[in-house]
Amino acid sequence: MREFIPPTSRFIGLPDGFPMRRGGALYGARVAYETFGSLNTARDNAVLLLTGLSPDAHAASRPDDPTPGWWEAMVGPGKPVDTDLWHVICVNSLGSCKGSTGPASTDPRTGEPYRLSFPDLSIEDIADAAAHAVRALGISRLACVVGASMGAMSALALLARHPDLARTHISLSGAVHALPFSIAVRSLQREAIRSDPDWLQGRYEEEDGPRRGMLTARKLGMMTYRSAQEWDCRFGRSRISERRRAEQERFGLEFEVESYLDFHAQRFADRFDPNSYLYLSHAMDRFDLDDGAGGGPAGALARMRVERALVMGARSDILFPLSQQQEIAEGLSAGGAEVGFLPVDTPAGHDAFLVDTERFGPPVAKFLALVA
C-alpha cells in the first residue's frame, strides 16, 4: 500500500495495545518523527511540532537530507523556530501514510494492509501518539508545542490530555472544533473519494486507487486553503495555451486557475493514500476539544496549564475562520495563561502559516525568544 516515508524519518514504537479513543487498539504500531537542532543537557529546549493533514515529519532540510521540508522557511538555524536554540521534534500524525501507522500500513495480525479495518481515528489518538514519542525521546517537559491547522487541534488535545507535557503553546490557524462549513467541505472531499468506483470500499491496490476522487478532493481543499483575492491577483481570467486547450476533453481545462489546481492535485494524489485521507479528514470533523471535566472547549482551554501562548490566524481563512483562533486565545487567557492573539492581514487564507512566513515568522520568533 501507499506509504510515502521521507528517507530521514525515524520511528518510535507505540506500546502494544495502544488504545484508540473510539475503540480498538493498535499492535506493533509506530510513529515517524524527525528532529532538528540539539537537545541540551537539561533536556528542556525541546519544541514539538504537530502538522496539518498532509505533511510528513520532514519539516525542514537536514544535513543528511537537503530536501526542503514543508516548513522550510520557519525551521532551521537562525530561522523563526531557531534550531541553533531549539531541539525541534516534528511528529507525523498517527493515521497518516507518511511513516506513522495508518490505514495503508500492514496489520501485523493479518500481514495485509489495514485499509478500513484500521480503528476509528481521533485527534486525541494523534495527540497521545505524539506525547508517547516525546516521552520516549527522554523529554518530560516541552518548552513549547506548536500546532498548525489540524496540528493545532492535535496540540490542544495534547495539552488537555497531557497537561504537564508542555510549558508554552503556539497555535496557528487552529480551532477547538470544526464548524459546519468546514465539515461540509471535508464531507464533500470524502464523498468525492468514496464515489470514485476505484475506491472499492477502501480495497484498492496501490496503483489502482481512486485517483479522480483524490483529485477532486484536493482541488476542493485548495479552494478553501487560499483566498479568492489571492487568485484574482494571481490568475485573473488568464487562459492556458491554445495548444493545451486543443488537447482537452470537452469541458476540460481552459483557465489558468483550473490548470493550477490540476497540477497540484496530481502531485498530491501521487503521494497520499486515499484511505488515510478519509481517516484524518473524518477525525478533524469529529474533534471537539474536551478534557472530560465539563464546560466543553472553554472549560478545557481554561484548565490548560501552559504559562504562555501565541495564537495566530489569517483574516482571509474560510476553513478555520479567525473567530476560532480568538476563541482559543480567550479560552487560554481565561485560565490565566499569558496569551498573545495576533490576527494576520494576508491574502493567503488558511495556508498563510505555510506560505506567508514573512508575516507568521517574526511573531513566532519573538514568542520563542520570550520562552527561552
Added chain:
Amino acid sequence: MREFIPPTSRFIGLPDGFPMRRGGALYGARVAYETFGSLNTARDNAVLLLTGLSPDAHAASRPDDPTPGWWEAMVGPGKPVDTDLWHVICVNSLGSCKGSTGPASTDPRTGEPYRLSFPDLSIEDIADAAAHAVRALGISRLACVVGASMGAMSALALLARHPDLARTHISLSGAVHALPFSIAVRSLQREAIRSDPDWLQGRYEEEDGPRRGMLTARKLGMMTYRSAQEWDCRFGRSRISERRRAEQERFGLEFEVESYLDFHAQRFADRFDPNSYLYLSHAMDRFDLDDGAGGGPAGALARMRVERALVMGARSDILFPLSQQQEIAEGLSAGGAEVGFLPVDTPAGHDAFLVDTERFGPPVAKFLALVA
C-alpha cells in the same frame, strides 16, 4: 431525456438557423416563458426577468398554477415586483432543461436528444433568445430587465447586444465575468459530473444519469450559495439521529449540515439534466461582458443606454463578491445612468436575492415605483 417543464410554461419558437455565438445554429428551437400580470395598451409596462442557472420560467404562482414559483415572495399582486402594475415575463434560459431548447431536447435533424451535440452555449445566446421572445410577444421596449446571478450576466449581455430593448435595469448579485474562485467552483462541479462513470460522455439514458456526480456538484454549489455564518447559527455541530447514523455506510452522513446538503442535492438531481448543467455552468465561466466596441466590460457598461439602474448584492456572497456588483454600478454610472448601488448586510450569501426577500424586496419595489 430529462426535461422538466412547468405545466403553465408557454413557448415561443426561435427562427430556424438561430445563430449561436461560438458557432453552430439551432433549428426548431424554442424558449419557454411565463407571464404574470397584464400588458397595458401602451405595451410599455413589461418587465423581463432573467434567471439563475437552475430556475424555470415559473417565477410565481398563477391563477392556473398555484404552485409557488422560484421568486414567489417577490413577484405577484402587491409584491415588490407588483403584477397589479407590471406585466412580468420570465424566460427560461436557452440551454436549460426546463422548457427552452437545450442538450436534453430532441434534435429535429436526428430525432435523438442533442446531448453533447448541442452547440457551445454562451450567455449571449441566452440573452439573444430572451430578446427574441420579448419582441415576439409584441414588446419593443421593456420598462425594466431584471437579472439575478447568471440572469444578471444574461441581462448585461442583453443590454449590450440589444441596447434599445430596455429602459431600466435591476442587477442582483451579478457580475460582468467570473473570477477565478467562481471558475474553480464551477470547474469542480463539472468535474464531479464528468468523473461519474454514469455520465458516459453525456450519453446516459434518462434514468441512469450521473447521479452521484450531480449530488456532489449541487452540494458544492450550495456551499457557495450561502454563508458559513448562516450555517453556524442553523446547524452548529448538531448530529443526525443515532438511528439514521446507524444506517449509514462508513464515512457516511453524521452531521446535520451533511444531511441538509444531501436532502437538497437529491431534490435537485431529480429535476435537472446533467448535460444542461454542464453547458450552463461553462457558459458562466466563459462570459466576459463585451459589446465589441472596445474597453472591455467597463466600456460596454458605459455604453449601455439604460436611464436608471439598481445594483444590489450581498456582502456575504463568496461566488459573486460585492466588488463585482460595485463594478457594474460604477460602469453604468460612468455611462450617465442614474444608478443606485446597495450592498446588503445579510448572512444569506449569494442566495440572498432568493431567500432574504425582506432585504431585497423593498429596494426593488422602491426602484420600480420610480420607473412607473
